[in-house]
Amino acid sequence: MYLLRLAIKSLGNRRFSALLTVIAIGLSVTLLLAVEKVRTEARSSFASTISGTDLIVGARSGSVQLLLYSVFRIGNATNNVRWDSFEHFASHPRVDWAIPLSLGDSHRGFKVMGTNQSYFDHYRHGRDQALTFTAGAPFDDLYDAVIGADIARELGYELGTELVLAHGTGAVSFVDHGDKPFQVSGVLARTGTPVDRTIHISLEGMQALHVDWQQGMPARGAAAVSAEDARELDLTPTAITAILLGLNNRISTFAVQREVNQYGGEPLQAVLPGVALQELWSLLGMAEKALFIVSVFVVLTGLVGMLTAILSSLNERRREMAILRSVGARPRHVFALLLLEAASLAIAGILLGLGLLYLGLWIGQPLILSQYGLFIAITPPGLYEWTLLGAILLASILMGSVPAWRAYRQSLADGLSIRT
Amino acid sequence: MRPTPFIIGSLLAVISVASAAHDHDEHGHEHESLSAHEHGVGSLNLVVDGGEVAIELVSPANNLLGFEHLPASKADKAKVKALQAQLNDASSLFVFPAAADCSLEEVELSSPLFETEDGHEHEHEHEHSDESAESHADIQAHFHFNCTQEAALDQIQVALFSAFPGTERLLLQAIGPKGQQGGELTATQNLIRF
Numbered sequence: 001m002y003l004l005r006l007a008i009k010s011l012g013n014r015r016f017s018a019l020l021t022v023i024a025i026g027l028s029v030t031l032l033l034a035v036e037k038v039r040t041e042a043r044s045s046f047a048s049t050i051s052g053t054d055l056i057v058g059a060r061s062g063s064v065q066l067l068l069y070s071v072f073r074i075g076n077a078t079n080n081v082r083w084d085s086f087e088h089f090a091s092h093p094r095v096d097w098a099i100p101l102s103l104g105d106s107h108r109g110f111k112v113m114g115t116n117q118s119y120f121d122h123y124r125h126g127r128d129q130a131l132t133f134t135a136g137a138p139f140d141d142l143y144d145a146v147i148g149a150d151i152a153r154e155l156g157y158e159l160g161t162e163l164v165l166a167h168g169t170g171a172v173s174f175v176d177h178g179d180k181p182f183q184v185s186g187v188l189a190r191t192g193t194p195v196d197r198t199i200h201i202s203l204e205g206m207q208a209l210h211v212d213w214q215q216g217m218p219a220r221g222a223a224a225v226s227a228e229d230a231r232e233l234d235l236t237p238t239a240i241t242a243i244l245l246g247l248n249n250r251i252s253t254f255a256v257q258r259e260v261n262q263y264g265g266e267p268l269q270a271v272l273p274g275v276a277l278q279e280l281w282s283l284l285g286m287a288e289k290a291l292f293i294v295s296v297f298v299v300l301t302g303l304v305g306m307l308t309a310i311l312s313s314l315n316e317r318r319r320e321m322a323i324l325r326s327v328g329a330r331p332r333h334v335f336a337l338l339l340l341e342a343a344s345l346a347i348a349g350i351l352l353g354l355g356l357l358y359l360g361l362w363i364g365q366p367l368i369l370s371q372y373g374l375f376i377a378i379t380p381p382g383l384y385e386w387t388l389l390g391a392i393l394l395a396s397i398l399m400g401s402v403p404a405w406r407a408y409r410q411s412l413a414d415g416l417s418i419r420t
Numbered sequence: 421m422r423p424t425p426f427i428i429g430s431l432l433a434v435i436s437v438a439s440a441a442h443d444h445d446e447h448g449h450e451h452e453s454l455s456a457h458e459h460g461v462g463s464l465n466l467v468v469d470g471g472e473v474a475i476e477l478v479s480p481a482n483n484l485l486g487f488e489h490l491p492a493s494k495a496d497k498a499k500v501k502a503l504q505a506q507l508n509d510a511s512s513l514f515v516f517p518a519a520a521d522c523s524l525e526e527v528e529l530s531s532p533l534f535e536t537e538d539g540h541e542h543e544h545e546h547e548h549s550d551e552s553a554e555s556h557a558d559i560q561a562h563f564h565f566n567c568t569q570e571a572a573l574d575q576i577q578v579a580l581f582s583a584f585p586g587t588e589r590l591l592l593q594a595i596g597p598k599g600q601q602g603g604e605l606t607a608t609q610n611l612i613r614f
Contacts, residue, residue: 051599250595251474254465261455274600275593282603 003333007340010320014313018345021306025349028302029392030356032295033385037357039288041376043281046072049193050244050273052124053099054253057081057089057260058242060267064283067276070101070242073111073194077103080239085265089243092259094252097122099244102206102237105165105177110151112165112199114206114237120146122246125193135159136186139202142231144185148196150369152187159184163199165209177209180227192375204235211235245270299392303399306345310338310403314410321411335408342400346393354381354389457556459483460588464580464605466612467595468573473522473565475514481533481557483586488557491533500533503559506583510563513580519572522565531559570597574614581607 011018050071058066059079068074090098099122102114120131120138136159139146147157157163161184166176182201190196208230225233247253253272260270321334329337361378368374381389455478462479481488484503491497507513508527516522567573581587590605596614605612 249469251467251469251472253467253595254476254593272593272595272600272602274595275602278602 003336004340004344006324007337008344010317010337011341011344017309017313021309021345022348022352024305025299025302025346025392025396026352026356028295028299029350029353029389030360032299032388032392033353033357033381034360035291035295036385036388037361037376038374039291042374045192045374046280047277048126050125051128052122052246053244053273054247054250055245055257055260055270056242056273056276057245057268057270060269063269063271063276064280066242066269066271067273067280069103070244071194071273073103073113073198077241080241081243081268082239082266083237085263085268086240086243088263088265089245089260092256094247094249094256095245096248097246099123100203100237100240101242101244102203102240104241105167105206105209107163107165107199108155110148110197110199111194112201112206114201114203114240116203119200123195123244125191125195129191131191131195132189134187134189136184139185139200139205141183141185142202142205142208142235143180143182143227144202144205145182146186146188146200147184148188148198148200149190150196151199157184157187159187165199165201167209179224180209180230203237203240207235207237208233300395302349303346303392303396306342306349306396307399307402310342310345310400311406314403314407317407318410321407325411331408331411334411335404338404338407339397339400342396342404343393346396346400350389350392455558457558460586462587462590463593464578464590465593466576468570468597468614469595471567471570473516473563473567473573473576475510475563475565477559477561477563477580477590479559479587479590481531481559483588484559484584485533486586488533504529504534507561510561510565513578513583514563514565515577515579516565516567517572517574519569520567521569522567522573525564525566526562527564528562529559530561532557533559573597576612578605578610578612581605581610 056066056070058070059077059081061078065075065078069077086098086100089095090100097118099119100115101119103111105112117138123131125131133146134149134152136146145163151157162181163184164176164178164181182199182205188195208227211225211230211233245256247256257270257272260268324334324337325331358378361376365376365378368376457480459480459482462477462483465476465478467474484507485499487496487499489496491500507529510527511524578590580590588606592601592603592605592612594601594612596612598614601612
């Protein structure tokens, strides 16, 4: 114990270089922990986006691509699915429920998705959690819209707010659907998934928007169909983007998958969301590993900096060692003293790193949420994090044993007289 | 960090699967889409539901037999017979935890190579009419197991690789008690954990 006090007092004597060492270690620890935190949180946020869906059906492309555009709204669909294909599979004897998804329009950078009541009944996220409303109800009228929690928060929309949807998905769109404004009929509770950043309208509403469009441009003059006239038309959609299927029993999953893949009407594919997600992780795994390795090297750099600082101080501290020896310290005490010095530097660095991490999380959490739609939970370090920190401490003690050994040898050889 | 669409996009460009061409004939008769057929690679689908375990293996015949033409010679016919016997004895191909007490219920095999055995040719919808010596043939096998102690069913070991050295990889789609999982099985990684 007195040795630790001595080590800390000795460090205090060289407080400036010690402080720099602690900051270097602290920053590197923060980086490592932050990378790991974001990695695991991104994974769990992705994994909890969809649950309870047995199959995702869409145009034939790659399984990961289908998962990304249908569930995460990343990228674009290669092709559409005909409405009659949807009806065919929705009425399939083995299918319990089917959710149609139709993407393509936007509102101030947020995606607009056409769907039907089935979405609010059957879509599940996280651990089988249903969608809940903080206000209002699912769309009922043709021009009703249900908005996600982020949209309500960021744009300040509430029930009854009118919104004009834009054609295409750019944040700035040159053609909008100004003649057919929608009204917010419901606001969904936070889910921590892309649902929070989506505006949901009925498939018929989606169809009504484009009913008088030709070649992707709104009709002018007499050819235009007003919002009220559109109600009279047959608004059955011709095509949708993807279908989510829930089956009566899981045993038939692969049979239905094969049926979709071999469907004669048009080339379709069905993927298991869990399988596609795993495929995505195995692709991103390489990038994750690379990030992790870089952070580990940054930590090592910090520790090597500490080693340099201690080693270079050894020569200046010969007198200190000699005095310690003269008052009865044995060489092994000198060894322990220097080990303790390295360990206390590392522990201070780790504590500083943790402090910085949580400060950064506290500041960054709302920013990351609004920028990337990724909710990072602030949780105390788990077993994995403690293991990493333990490994850092161990590495620092191993490195500290180098100068400790040298000091041990020197204190055996040196007397009180300093050879200059 | 949410991967940027750009990174995702470039990844997707690399892995996107070329879709088989599909055309409608004007005679109202439709062609089946061709599924992928890569030698050395098969697909394994597995569902655990309650105590029921349904396993489906689709593999190019070459991985299991070493050839894909219709067996004409005596030696080939003997090989096909041996393969059928091997697949029917599925307990040695899939190893369940002893505590789960699983037993083989049923095996169903289908392949154009097995058709000639019983003398009359079935018209299977997923077959080509011309089974030339060059054609690729798949073997499909369905296995049904029943486990009395489903709680103890925490993993399944796939011992196919030692039985059929021609099989290098199996693309796995599994639905376990805790949800879906995917991935690849190889001779060294042959455990499916739930």
